[in-house]
Amino acid sequence: DIQMTQSPSSLSASVGDRVTITCRASQSISRYLNWYQQKPGKAPKVLIYAASSLQSGVPSRFSGSGSGTDFTLTISSLQPEDFVIYFCQQVYITPLTFGGGTKVEIK
């Protein structure tokens, strides 16, 4: 199975900060990598698919990059509603696997 390692597991930042979350796959997954955001008590919501494609309706402050084994999610200017949890997911091969999550907290 492909292991997805997210880092950091949590981070503290301020409104307006630029933050980067990293996801590393245990083997190459090309660009078969998605990012989700989960707010408390809610189902996850897709932000980025295929490593760098922005889902319709998602603010442009979110961006994704990477290929092979190393990927990043960048939030260019944190807004109050962005202080939640983010997960990466590989869809290269079953079993599909998620990263452990990154909790973005207010500093």
Added chain:
Amino acid sequence: EVQLVESGGVVVQPGGSLRLSCAASGFTFDDYAMHWVRQAPGKGLEWVSIISWDGGSTYYADSVKGRFTISRDNSENSLYLQMNSLRTEDTALYYCAKDVAARHAEYFQHWGQGTLVTVSS
């Protein structure tokens, strides 16, 4: 508007069985692959299973293989998860999710609100 509504979650004893349902509306159900994903309380996401648009292909997480069975009824716009030999570690909120592809996984565009399964004696 796409809607996915899960049901069937209850408290069940270890070794017991349960069938979850997901009622879909607002899209052409038999055009898309569907998934089950679970989340243990306070934990991360774990993919459980996928079924292709026609039910012809199914895949499972190693943790549930041989115990869980995914199925769908396209005439009823419904997705199911038959869960047997339940273990305490199966306790989680179970989500159904709609893919954007028909046969394989691309990304999960829509999710339900989840149904809670608790396995406890």
